[in-house]
Amino acid sequence: DAGVIQSPRHEVTEMGQEVTLRCKPISGHDYLFWYRQTMMRGLELLIYFNNNVPIDDSGMPEDRFSAKMPNASFSTLKIQPSEPRDSAVYFCASSLRGQWSEQFFGPGTRLTVL
């Protein structure tokens, strides 16, 4: 089976531009998580979904960030407008039973905002 798929793998954009990160979870997994990894803050949970419904978005930094999950096989994380401090690696992960089971991570999207 394919693992979690993320695209693009690398994104370089200029400040003020809109950025959309995409994720396809493992088929059958009910939970989907978005994380951000930076040197300063480590791995931070941004938002997670259960059965396509956002459960907790308290980690989303500000209104410039939004996430959607229109169906069980696709999610997006959008940043509009992007800022240099948004530069990070963004990971998507999915799991079968939420906190009770291991999360499988995608390869990440390395975002650079100039």
Added chain:
Amino acid sequence: AQKVTQAQTEISVVEKEDVTLDCVYETRDTTYYLFWYKQPPSGELVFLIRRNSFDEQNEISGRYSWNFQKSTSSFNFTITASQVVDSAVYFCALSAAGGTSYGKLTFGQGTILTVHP
């Protein structure tokens, strides 16, 4: 609130040495899960182990072993006879059942392990 502390920021060993990575956690919940993940230089996060709060048995998987002690809130990870391929960042993580932490995985800051040939 829950917290995971990995006191060792970086560890450097020579191949074939044993190495232990420390993890101390904090939670008010009685039901929780602990995890270890590996992040090799390629960048992806790889699941290594999950342990629930009711199971304090130590576990061994090949060269890897884990020591869970509720009395000291620790979940340490030992690599026996380390190899160069073990070089990676290792994360300890906690997921608890209660309150606003429900469903969330809280990661430690990670320990960078470098194994020299």
